[in-house]
């Protein structure tokens with residue numbers, strides 16, 4: 685009995701929970717236009733996971749990602765990020781946790797157009813109060829890591845879509861987030877560039893980064909280790925790849 689309990693505890697500690705959504709509901713609007721975007725959603729992400737989120741348009745994927753990313757709060761229910769009860773935090777603490785714990789990659793890259801690739805990647809470190817010499821060094825390393833050593837001084841519009849997405853990925857990982865969230869990161873890319881970006885995600889996953897990626901493409905989802913299928917604001921199935 686004792687041994688069994690010890691073993692169970694050991695197994696538990698091997699699978700550290702990074703993000704846990706418990707009985708989460710999210711409503712938009714009021715009265716006759718009220719929409720239930722998440723319906724008693726339960727979802728747990730463990731350290732080192734590479735999880736693809738799939739589901740029809742309107743099934744709540746982006747809403748769940750926004751909550752996981754602390755861009756929005758549940759209407760009710762619990763969200764624990766590395767053991768912190770996020771739903772209880774004020775806006776300042778939420779912004780702080782976003783900067784320290786989370787990295788974001790979006791379909792449309794969301795780079796600032798008037799500054800270089802290097803400066804885009806340095807930005808999150810400004811908010812994290814990292815000295816400028818260190819910022820530059822780390823941004824150069826991150827851009828080298830994503831294969832853009834020779835494109836650092838280019839403006840975003842001087843880069844291809846795939847290169848811009850790699851800058852966005854470098855920016856997303858620069859503060860060593862405990863969770864990397866990507867909402868349709870290959871949605872605006874051709875198949876060759878998609879492959880490059882997915883290879884980069886594989887590499888990050890192998891380096892231990894925890895990734896949650898939304899996609900509607902099977903070929904993209906197959907590259908993840910697990911797939912969570914959403915329907916009507918809840919997870920209806922989790923499968924292993």
Ligand SMILES: Nc1ncnc2c1ncn2[C@@H]1O[C@H](COP(=O)(O)OP(=O)(O)O)[C@@H](O)[C@H]1O
Pocket residue numbers: 712713719720721739740741742743744745746747748
């Ligand atoms: N800001 C919003 N205001 C009102 N309704 C919204 C808003 N965002 C999403 N919704 C609604 O919530 C539901 C879930 O949307 P969403 O999370 O964007 O789904 P998905 O990303 O799976 O397409 C949809 O019915 C959508 O219309």
Ligand SMILES: [Mg+2]
Pocket residue numbers: 745746747
């Ligand atoms: Mg969406």
